[in-house]
Amino acid sequence: xxxxxxxxxxxxxxxxxxxxxxxxxxxxxxxxxxxxxxxxxxxxxxxxxxxxxxxxxxxxxxxxxxxxxxxxxxxxxxxxxxxxxxxxxxxxxxxxxxxxxxxxxxxxxxxxxxxxxxxxxxxxxxxxxxxxxxxxxxxxxxxxxxxxxxxxxxxxxxxxxxxxxxxxxxxxxxxxxxxxxxxxxxxxxxxxxxxxxxxxxxxxxxxxxxxxxxxxxxxxxxxxxxxxxxxxxxxxxxxxxxxxxxxxxxxxxxxxxxxxxxxxxxxxxxxxxxxxxxxxxxxxxxxxxxxxxxxxxxxxxxxxxxxxxxxxxxxxxxxxxxxxxxxxxxxxxxxxxxxxxxxxxxxxxxxxxxxxxxxxxxxxxxxxxxxxxxxxxxxxxxxxxxxxxxxxxxxxxxxxxxxxxxxxxxxxxxxxxxxxxxxxxxxxxxxxxxxxxxxxxxxxxxx
Amino acid sequence: xxxxxxxxxxxxxxxxxxxxxxxxxxxxxxxxxxxxxxxxxxxxxxxxxxxxxxxxxxxxxxxxxxxxxxxxxxxxxxxxxxxxxxxxxxxxxxxxxxxxxxxxxxxxxxxxxxxxxxxxxxxxxxxxxxxxxxxxxxxxxxxxxxxxxxxxxxxxxxxxxxxxxxxxxxxxxxxxxxxxxxxxxxxxxxxxxxxxxxxxxxxxxxxxxxxxxxxxxxxxxxxxxxxxxxxxxxxxxxxxxxxxxxxxxxxxxxxxxxxxxxxxxxxxxxxxxxxxxxxxxxxxxxxxxxxxxxxxxxxxxxxxxxxxxxxxxxxxxxxxxxxxxxxxxxxxx
Numbered sequence: 055x056x057x058x059x060x061x062x063x064x065x066x067x068x069x070x071x072x073x074x075x076x077x078x079x080x081x082x083x084x085x086x087x088x089x090x091x092x093x094x095x096x097x098x099x100x101x102x103x104x105x106x107x108x109x110x111x112x113x114x115x116x117x118x119x120x121x122x123x124x125x126x127x128x129x130x131x132x133x134x135x136x137x138x139x140x141x142x143x144x145x146x147x148x149x150x151x152x153x154x155x156x157x158x159x160x161x162x163x164x165x166x167x168x169x170x171x172x173x174x175x176x177x178x179x180x181x182x183x184x185x186x187x188x189x190x191x192x193x194x195x196x197x198x199x200x201x202x203x204x205x206x207x208x209x210x211x212x213x214x215x216x217x218x219x220x221x222x223x224x225x226x227x228x229x230x231x232x233x234x235x236x237x238x239x240x241x242x243x244x245x246x247x248x249x250x251x252x253x254x255x256x257x258x259x260x261x262x263x264x265x266x267x268x269x270x271x272x273x274x275x276x277x278x279x280x281x282x283x284x285x286x287x288x289x290x291x292x293x294x295x296x297x298x299x300x301x302x303x304x305x306x307x308x309x310x311x312x313x314x315x316x317x318x319x320x321x322x323x324x325x326x327x328x329x330x331x332x333x334x335x336x337x338x339x340x341x342x343x344x345x346x347x348x349x350x351x352x353x354x355x356x357x358x359x360x361x362x363x364x365x366x367x368x369x370x371x372x373x374x375x376x377x378x379x380x381x382x383x384x385x386x387x388x389x390x391x392x393x394x395x396x397x398x399x400x401x402x403x404x405x406x407x408x409x410x411x412x413x414x415x416x417x418x419x420x421x422x423x424x425x426x427x428x429x430x431x432x433x434x435x436x437x438x439x440x441x442x443x444x445x446x447x448x449x450x451x452x453x454x455x456x457x458x459x460x461x462x463x464x465x466x467x468x469x470x471x472x473x474x475x476x477x478x479x480x481x482x483x484x485x486x487x488x489x490x491x492x493x494x495x496x497x498x499x500x501x
Numbered sequence: 502x503x504x505x506x507x508x509x510x511x512x513x514x515x516x517x518x519x520x521x522x523x524x525x526x527x528x529x530x531x532x533x534x535x536x537x538x539x540x541x542x543x544x545x546x547x548x549x550x551x552x553x554x555x556x557x558x559x560x561x562x563x564x565x566x567x568x569x570x571x572x573x574x575x576x577x578x579x580x581x582x583x584x585x586x587x588x589x590x591x592x593x594x595x596x597x598x599x600x601x602x603x604x605x606x607x608x609x610x611x612x613x614x615x616x617x618x619x620x621x622x623x624x625x626x627x628x629x630x631x632x633x634x635x636x637x638x639x640x641x642x643x644x645x646x647x648x649x650x651x652x653x654x655x656x657x658x659x660x661x662x663x664x665x666x667x668x669x670x671x672x673x674x675x676x677x678x679x680x681x682x683x684x685x686x687x688x689x690x691x692x693x694x695x696x697x698x699x700x701x702x703x704x705x706x707x708x709x710x711x712x713x714x715x716x717x718x719x720x721x722x723x724x725x726x727x728x729x730x731x732x733x734x735x736x737x738x739x740x741x742x743x744x745x746x747x748x749x750x751x752x753x754x755x756x757x758x759x760x761x762x763x764x765x766x767x768x769x770x771x772x773x774x775x776x777x778x779x780x781x782x783x784x785x786x787x788x789x790x791x792x793x794x795x796x797x798x799x800x801x802x803x804x805x806x807x808x809x810x811x812x813x814x815x816x817x818x819x820x821x822x823x824x825x826x827x828x829x830x831x832x833x834x
Contacts (some may be wrong), residue, residue, distance in 0.1 A: 063831050068516050146510065147527035225516065261698060297832065310832045382509045388516040395510055409515075416509045422522050430777040437830040441779065459830060467514030474522045475621070481512045 058263055058288035061298040061303075064435040065290040066468045068389065070264055074228045076346045081237055081359045082372065084131040088154045090116065090362030091143050094200045095192040095456055097123030101151055108135045108146040112219030113162035113339050117150050119190070124199040126190035128339035132160040132206070132363035144385045144402065146395045152220055154363070165338050167400075171239055172335040175247050182251040182334055189333035190340045190403075193220060194325030195294065198404040201330070204320055205251050214318035216249050216257040217303060218327055220272075220295040222286065223262060224387025227407045229344040230324045232357045234268040234440045243281055252320055257282045258303050259324070262289045267351040291389060292466035296321040298435050310462050325406075342439055345369060345401055349410030351377040358403055366408055367397035381413030389467050409425055420475035430469035437464045440469035444479040448485025455486045461494070463487060520693070522620075525774075526580025528721050530728045533587050533769070534715035539697045539707040543649035548703045552590040554599050556652035559586035565616045568772045573619075581620050585609050588628035591704020591765060592636065592809070594625040596661065601639050608634040625816045626776045629809045646700035665693030667758040669752055670805040704766040708758070715768035724772040725824035727781050730769045731788025732795075733758060739796045757796065767794070768810035776816045783819075783826035790815045 059222050093099035108396055110129040117127040124234070133156040140148035143425060161167060177185070185204035192473035207213055218241075220465060222230040233241060259276070261269050263286050273284045287302050297308045299321060306317040314321055322330075327344065334340040341362055348355035353374025360369060370376055376397070385390040385405055430440035438459055446455040469479040540548040547657050563582040565769060567575045589609050609631030617623040621659060636643045643790030645661040663671070665688055678721060693699060697707030704711075716722045736757060743751035762770075771791050778787045791811045798807025 063829075066518065068518075147688075242533040301831070307832045310830065312832070353528070381507075382511075382515065384515055386513075389514045391513055391515065393510045393515065394507060395507070395511075411515065413509075418511065419521060421519055422576065423619065425522055425525075425581075425774050426777075426779065427525070431779055431828050432781075434828075435831060437828045437833065439828065441780065458832075462830065462832070467795040471514045471516060472518050472520075474518075474520045474525055476517070476521070478512070480514065486513065 057106050059087070059106055059302050060288040060290045061268065061293060061301040061435060063437050064365075064433045064468060064501055065292065065386065066433050066471055067289060068291055068411055068471065070289070071226050071350070072231070072264070073352075073482075074227050074346050074357055075227070075231055075265075076492040077228070077232070077356045079232050079344055079357045079359050080372070082364065082368070083310045084112075084156050084159055084423055085364045085368055086156055086359060087136070088129075088131045088133075088156060089141050089365065090127060090130065090152045090154065090363040091110075091141070091400065091402055092117045092127060092150045094127060094198060094403045095119075095125040096119060096197060096235060096363070099150065100124055101152075102138055104105050104135050104136050104152065105181065106135050109133070110135060111162050112159050113165050113341060115339075116460040116465070119200070122308050123200060123203055125192050126188060126339070128341050129154060130341035130363050131156045134182055139246045143394055143403075144392050144394055144399050144400060151400070152212055157370060167296050171243070173341060174223045175243070175250065175334060176332065177250075179251055179253060182247055185334050185451040186251070189327065189338070190342065191329050192334055192403050194329060194343060194406070195323035196390065196404050196406050197401075204322070207252075207315055212318060213252045213254050213315060214256065215304070216245065216252050216254055216301060217296075217314075217316055217319050217321045218245050218257060218324055219294055219296065219299055219326035220261045221267070221299060222265070223291045223294040224391075225287070225291075225385050226348050227346045228348075229346045229357055229406055231265050231268055232327055233325060233344055234265070234272055236442065238272055239330045241324055241328045241490065242272070242275055242282060244327035244329070247334050248322055248327060249281060251412055255281045258371055260287050260293070260299050260303050260377055262287050262293060264289050287393075290328055292464065292468065295435065297464065298361050299367040310459065315376065340403060343401070343403060343405065345405050346407040348407065349377070349412075351412055352380070353377070354412050357368055362401055362403060364401045365397065366394065366399050366401060369401070370397060370410065377410060377412065379412045379414075380410050381416030382411040384409040387492070390466065390469065392497050417480070421477055422475040423474055424477060427474060429472045433468040435466060435468065436464060439460055440479040440483060443486060444477065444482040447482040447489070450491045452486060456490045456493070460486050460490050466474055484493045511590055511649070514781065523579050523580070523725055526584050528723055529584050529718065529769075530580065530587065532717040533591070533704070535710035535713040536591065536704045536707060536765070537587075538592075539710040540595065540703045544647055544699050544703065544788075547595040547647070548569075550704060551593065551595055551597060551602055552587060555590035555602050555606055556583055556586035558603045559583070559589065559610050561615040562607055562610040563597075566611060567619070571615070571619075579620060582610060585614065585627045585631075588704070588769060589631045590701050591769070592628060593643065593760065594630040595703050596645070596647050597642055601635060601642055604638070606634045614799050620776050623775055624768055624819070625813050628815050629770060632811065640711075643670045646702070648700060649698050649706065659737040661699045664805065665694065665756070666799065666805040669756070670799075673750065679752050680749065691755055691759055694756075699760065702762065702770065705762040708764045710763040711768055724768070725781070725784070727765050727771045727784035728777060728788040728791075732771055732792045735789040735792030736763065736796050737792075740800070743796075743800060752801065757799065760795070760808045761799070762808040763795065766812055767789070770808070771812050771815070776819060778819050778826065780823070780826050780828045783822045786822055786826060787815050787834060788821065790818065820825050
C-alpha cells in the first residue's frame, strides 16, 4: 500500500486521537424523557402530527416533512407527549421540540426487531426511495441532507457509481469505524439497496488507512456482494467531504457550484447505508444512531447506539462524567462540529460524536497579524484564497468575496486550523457565505 | 452539574495546528545559526558584536514604537524583530561602526516595518530596506569588508578588501579578461567561496552554511522550493547564456551563485513570507524576476552586487503577481 490515493489539492493532517476505536458499541436504554427537535435535517422543519397528551409508540411518525427538502421524524421512544415546546438544541437557540415522557419501550408492530440479517430485497427503485423518505433517512455524516432528495436524479444525468463514505476523516470520531466492524454485512446490504435505488451496478467504499481492521473486514465481506469494492485511502483531512472523496476515488472534479451527479456519482455515508438497511429490510425508521463520546480526559470513551432525543448529559454520564477541567463540549468532530452551550442538548440525527475538551484546548491561540505565509490557500482543498476571503467578509465586500468564489468553500476549517497567526478565517468566511448566498437568492428572485 | 456558564463556545474548527508565528520565527533563527557560526569563525567577535547590537536595536525600536508612538500591544516576543535584526547584521561588514548598525535597525524596523503597520503589513523586506538605506548613506563603511580568518585573529588593524564581485567588476571594467581577474586575485578555487573564505558581509559568505539553514527551513515547511529554485535557476540560466556567448567577458554562473549575497538572498530574503507572493506559480514568477534582475544589475549595473535591489524591486510587484497568478481552483474551469 505504498501509493495510497487521496484528493488532489490541499488538506491537513490533524492528530487522529481515536481513543474509542477499540470500544464496542454499547446499546443505551431509552432516556426518561426524550426531546425530539422537529428540525433535524437540512431544509424546512417538519410539522408535528401529534398533540400534547397523545400516547406514542417507538417508531411512530410524530412530525411530517412536507417541504421538498425536509424529512419525517419518528418517535424514538414510547410514552406520552408531555409538550411541544421550544427547547435548547445544538445551535444554542431554542427550537421547537416534541418532548415525550417515556413509559416502557413499546414498538410499532410492523418493525422487525430481530437481529436476523435479511439479505434479499425485491423492491423497485421507486419503492426504495419512497421508504427512505417515509422512514426519515438523512445523511448521517453530519450534514443531514434528506437522502431521498439525493436520489431524485435529474433526467439529463446518468448515475454511474455509488460512493460510500466510510472515511471518517474527523479526528477522535469512531462511530463509522465501529459500525463497519460490527454491522459490516448490514451496511453492505444497505449499500446494495442504495445501488438499486440509484440504478447502478458499481459501488466504491472509501476508508482511510488508519482503520486497517475495517478495511480488511469489509474487503472480506464484500466478496459476497457483486459490484462493491473497498478502497484504502491515505489519511488526509477533509477526505470525507464528498467532492474530495469523489476526487480521491475516481480522480474526477465536481465542477464549481455543481452536485456530485454532474460527474456521475452519489455519495452516502456508511451510517446512512446501515440506516437504509434497517428502513428497507426491517421497516425501522431512523430513531437511533451511533455516537462516539470521547475527549482527552474522558474516563471511559465509548461508542453508543442511542435513541434520538436522548440528552447529551446521559451519554456523558455513561462515559464517566464530565472531567473536572472541561472547557468545551462539541457536537460532532473537532474540525467541523459545533460547540454546545449545555449538556441538556438532545442527540439528533446529525450527532456523530460528543467531545469533551479540557479548558486549555478549548481556547483559540492568540491572534496576530496575517504574515502572508500562504498556508491557508495551500491547504484549502477547494483551491481558494482564505486570506483574501476572510477580510472581504470582515469588511463587508461581499461582491468581491463572490468573485473570489466564496460559495465554493466547504467550511472544512483547514485554513483556520493551519493559520500560524491564529486568525479566525472560517468564522469570517462562514458569515460571508451567508451574506453572499442571500445576495444571490435576492438577485434570482428579482429577475 | 449545571455547566451553562462554564463552557466555551466558538465556531469550528476546534483543533489547531501546533505551528505558530513565534515558532516559525524562532525556527528561522535556528536556521541562521550555521551562518552565524561561520561568521564568528571567519570574522571573530566583531561579527558577534554587530549581530547582538543589531538584534537589540531592532527589538528596542519595535518596543519603543509600539509602546509610545502607536500605543498598541507590544509584540516583540513574536520573534520577527529578532529575525530582522539578524538578517540586517548578515548584510553588513563585520567592522561596521556600531552607530551605523543602530541607524540600520531604525531604518529596518521604523521605516521598513512599523510604518506599514508592523508584522505582516510591510511591502518590502525590512532588513533589505535597512541595508539599502545604509549602503546609500554610508557607502564607504558599507563596502570595506574585513578579510576572513585574518581579521578574526587580529584585534587591531583589521585588514579590509573588496568582495569577489567587486574585484571582478573592477577588473572587467579595466578591460581584463575573466580568467585573468580570477587568477590574478587567487579566486580560481570556488570551494573557498562555498566555505566562506571570501570578503563579504557577515552572513553571506558561506554558501554551505546558508544551504544547511535552508534545509532546516525546507524540512520545517517554512519555505518551499519554488522561490529558491526559480531564483537560482533563472540567475544561472541568464548568467550562463552570457557566459557561453563570451566566457572572457562574462563570468560563469557558479561564480555568480557562490559570491556576494546570492545564497543569503535566495534562501533567507526572497523567501520572506510577508513580502513574497502567495501562490506557487506566483512564487516562481517572483523568483525568476529576482534572478534576472540580480544578474542584470551585477553585469550591467553600477553596483557590483544586485541581490538587495532585485528583491526589493520584486517585492513591489508582489501585489500585482498575487492578482495575476491565482491558485488553481478545485472544480474550476
